[in-house]
Amino acid sequence: MKKTLFIFGIASTLCFTSCEDMFSPAIENILDxxxxxxxxxxxxxxxxxxxxxxxxxxxxxxDVATDNAVTNDRASDYLKIATGQWTAINxxxxxxxxxxxxxxxxxxxxxxxxxxxxxxxxxxxxxxxxxxxxxxxxxxxxxxxxxxxxxxxxxxxxxxxxxxxxxxxxxxxxxxxxxxxxxxxxxxxxxxxxxxxxxxxxxxxxxxxxxxxxxxxxxxxxxxxxxxxxxxxxxxxxxxxxxxxxxxxxxxxxxxxxxxxxxxxxxxxxxxxxxxxxxxxxxGGIAGIDPQGALFYQSASVNTMNEGRNTAEILWRVDRGDVTSNLEADHFPPTLFGRGRLNPTQNLVDAFPMANGYPISDAANSGYVATAPYDNRDPRLKNYILVNGGTAGVNNTAINTAVNSPTNDGLNKVETSTRTGYYMRKLLRQDVNLNPSSVSGQYHITPRLRMTEIYLAYAEAANEAWGPMGTGIHSFSAYDIIKAIRTRAGVGTTNGDPYLEQVKNDKALMQQLIRNERRLELCFEGFRFWDLRRWNSNFTQPAQGVSIQNNAYTTINVENRVYEPYMQYGxxxxxxxxxxxxxxxxxxx
CATH class of the missing domain: 1.25.40.390 (Serine Threonine Protein Phosphatase 5, Tetratricopeptide repeat)
Structure with missing residues (x-):
């Protein structure tokens, strides 16, 4: 009997103690x-x-919600909204x-x-x-x-x-x-x-x-x-x-x-x-443009940005943090042990001019050859996009994206293969090694603001306000800015860029050129979607790719874009x- 009472007493004490804690909780680490x-x-x-x-x-x-790119990640929310699933809930x-x-x-x-x-x-x-x-x-x-x-x-x-x-x-x-x-x-x-x-x-x-x-x-x-x-x-x-x-x-x-x-x-x-x-x-005006600004993500720039320092191109950025390889793991092609997530479109590839400055659509002047579509192009093309036959990675591995590629880099070979015939190259450090036997990462820079964005903003606004050659109260025009950017890119440097000279007196043609330069310079950085909306541009251009077989390059439709007119605003x-x-x-x- 005494043993029973003792156990009951302990139980009662525990019960009342628990109740006291429940109604009067202990002080937590929450400060006024x-x-x-x-x-x-x-x-x-x-x-x-x-x-x-x-x-x-x-x-x-x-960009995978636009005509710039698609993704092989079938769970992507951007893929879903681009194909008709954009709602006020999703x-x-x-x-x-x-x-x-x-x-x-x-x-x-x-x-x-x-x-x-x-x-x-x-x-x-x-x-x-x-x-x-x-x-x-x-x-x-x-x-x-x-x-x-x-x-x-x-x-x-x-x-x-x-x-x-x-x-x-x-x-x-x-x-x-x-x-x-x-x-x-x-x-x-x-x-x-x-x-x-x-x-x-x-x-x-x-x-x-x-x-x-x-x-x-x-x-x-x-x-x-x-x-x-x-x-x-x-x-x-x-x-x-x-x-x-x-x-x-x-x-x-x-x-x-x-x-x-x-x-x-x-x-x-x-x-x-x-x-x-x-x-x-x-x-510093136009003279202050960073010669390496278009390649801000490469080692020559990134490795100088320690202790919060920036190059002339970077206005504001995230702390570069530790060495990583996550970006490359997501976007390198399968041969380089990547998942190839973002696939640039043929639409975007076609937007890069020839090295002489002419659009590839200008048959009379460009020199574009359909059976050798990547030759003599704007150098930014191969800097930003991994094309068939291009090299990537620490060993400069050749990447074959053809239909009959012997590797998984080929068109639609496996779920991590390209859907367009292209892989993203921009933003990636080619000195990252993803080989499981010797993985090595590198520092990366994520800008919040780049000077190139500001140069292009001026060019666009100045052209609309004062025309291609107008300067307002300033010493430079939209034409001056675009010439500097194209020169930095290596476009029209051997022939005086005759295409730019051709459009410099036509506001509408200059507008097209400025918008295209913005598309190229800022691709994959999250600008294209917002630009298309603010310009009231067509959102429904199908995303295209290329099927390469027996040295024949055939443009293919990869993914339709399904947007309603009211989606001009979110x-x-x-x-x-x-x-x-x-x-x-x-x-x-």
Whole structure:
């Protein structure tokens, strides 16, 4: 009996102890927001959350949803939407959750940063506060741009709408049922935030050596060289800067001035050109173009970008991190132990001109030979696309993509083979070895912004604003930019590029050339989908490939593109429309 009572007592004690824990849980490692005031690393975590969410932190390879490429990955969401499965529920281009979450963190940071003790002295605290507020404003503008890119569109009444503008940190008690602002209101908010970022940030993060280099506003509060470098020195090279904010402004303005959006806002082509020109001028004008900028992913450039340093081509990038081989594992052909995921199309291959500058469609001048289609072509073709007979990998292995190839590199041989007759070469380090007996990786660079994008933005906007040879208030024209880019690529260098000279007095032909140069220079970097949309271009061009057999090159249809006209603009997530009756869906979705 005593034994029974003892066991009952233990059981009762355990029961009541468990109940006590259930109703009064132990203190967890969750800090109140006020803790951030005297714990600056905690506060900075809110800001850093924004950096981790930047959509271009990794490659999307959404070219496979366009006429640039297809994929052999049958589970790809981009393949699904390109072939008719794009809905407001299934939307791999969705930025609603990611970018709105980032803005929430940034708003939270902006609400508390003035109260944080960033350093032991007030002057240094003031500098840290300025810098990080500038970063937050720049990032908030960037995320609003991505929201517009993915979700702006026309309502049933035809009004061009943006997204809800939220500038305050939201709590559980907040009203989340916001209506969408107009596209114009969103653009003005982007410009306002970018101006604040420009006012607070340095052009670049580099150590200074003289007190005369300290901005006047910081000299007046007694800042010395050591203190300035502590806040604005080279240790912070990969963070938001004034130069980056200016480039984001050019990027946003280019979209706003484009045909799909121009009727709903006041940004003009001249505005877009002027914003891009400022970034170009600060990089030395046309003379500042990086000779190796088109090959930024190769070892000659990547290996110099240590300790946050950039080449002249890279405006902003992700930390290169550790040596890796994942990119090559996804995209090398099977012979090189890769999965060959992205397959460039014949459409894209045909867009590369001959080395003499003429399009291959110009039978009279180009010199194109259908039985030797890759000879005497624009050098970018073989740099960016692995064609039949091209070499790749550490041993310069010849790749045979023909129908009767003796290897799995051939057309449709196995599930990891090419579906188009081509493999991607751009972005890949050829000195990566995937052989299981001796795998070796390399450093890689993922840019968030490249100067080539800004050069091309200026060329496009300047041509639309002032024509091919017009310069506005600047010293260079659209023609000058395109000539420099084609010269860097090795196009028309032996004959004066007569095709460019032919189109330089025709705005419409120059527009076609600029758009094509943009397609080539930025292929596989996630631009083509957005460009086709903002240009109101045809989305439904079938993706083509090549079947090579007995030295005959036959163009084949590989994959139809199934898009409806209303898909010129993306949807608001269906789940958000169900939750909030003030949100209006884009027409057609």
């Amino acid at each position: 927001i006020e803790t951030a005031y005297d714990r600056p690393l905690y506060a900075q975590g809110l800001l850093l959350n924004g950096y981790t969410r930047v959509p271009t932190n990794s490659w999307s390879f959404n 939307n791999p281009f969705d930025q609603w959750r990611n970018s709105k979450s980032a803005i929430q963190y940034l708003n939270n940071f902006l609400a508390l940063t003035d109260k944080v003790q960033w350093a032991t002295t007030e002057p240094v605290t003031a500098m840290f506060n300025d810098r990080m507020k500038g970063e937050a404003y720049g990032l908030r503008a960037l995320f609003l741009f991505h929201l517009l890119q993915s979700h702006a569109g026309k309502s049933k009444s035809g009004e061009l709408l943006g997204v809800p503008i939220v500038l305050e940190h939201e709590t559980l008690e907040s009203d989340f049922n916001h209506p969408r602002a107009t596209f114009e209101e969103c653009m003005q908010q982007i410009y306002a935030d970018l101006q604040k970022a420009e006012d607070l940030l340095p052009l670049d993060y580099e150590d200074i050596s003289s007190e005369s280099q300290i901005p006047t506003k910081y000299q007046s509060i007694g800042i010395n060289v050591s203190d300035y470098n502590r806040v604005f020195g080279d240790h912070f090279r990969l963070r938001m800067t004034r130069r980056i904010a200016q480039a984001i402004k050019a990027k946003a303005a280019l979209q706003a001035a484009s045909p799909a959006y121009s009727s709903g806002n006041t940004t003009t082509w001249a505005d877009a050109a002027n914003y891009a020109a400022l970034v170009i001028q600060q990089k 949807p608001i997530p269906y789940s958000e429309i169900l939750k909030y009756n003030n949100l209006e869906q884009n027409n057609g979705w």
